Amino acid sequence: MRFPLLERLEFPCVLERLVPGQPHPDGRRYLPLVVLRPTGGPADAPSTVRIGVVDRHHRVRESEVGRGGAARLVCSLGVLRRQESPPRRGLIPESDWTPPRASLAPTFYGRVLEIVTWESGRGMLPYETLYAELLLDIGLGTVGLRTGATADDLASTFGKTRLEPGDAVELARSRIDILGFEREGV
DSSP: OOOTTGGGOBEEEEEEEEEOOOBOTTSOBOOOEEEEEEOOOSSBOOTTOOEEEEOTTOOOOGGGTTOEEEEEEEEESOEEEEOOSSOOOEEEOOTTOOTTSOBSSOEEEEEEEEEEEEEEEOTTSSSOEEEEEEEEEOSSOEEEEEEEEEHHHHHHHHSSSSOOTTOEEEEESOEEEEEEEEETTO
16 A cells, blocks of 8 residues: 655554554455554553554564654544534544553544545546545644535535635544554664
């Protein structure tokens, strides 16, 4: 997975755990889960929160467990909404989350820093579709977002057909991938 602004993704954290994928009966392994403790701020987030992200491309090494640094995170396939006032930044774990478990589907709150890709079109479908890649400031760091929607969804959610830098957004039920981890002081 490539993200156009990979070098601008920066989520300060401690890499607390690497949970290897379990073998599947067909011989393949499930993907590893990386547990991160956010260290950035100030932003809204419980101090005990840990988030679990998927290491789909096997970027994290076991030797990095316990180290601080910055993760490069991209959220995909989530539900994007406009934030209600007043706008906030941070993340809130899912409603059934309890420490010390890792939150696997937190809701992110932030603002759009940059629109990397904004492609709309009709193609073979009877309605307009949208594919977008955004850079979000969530207060705890900067994360990427890839999402698809219909133009009607965007208009009904945001009251307009295009987001702009500075718009306050909420991202829920997203798959979170780690595309890299840069250790502090390296």
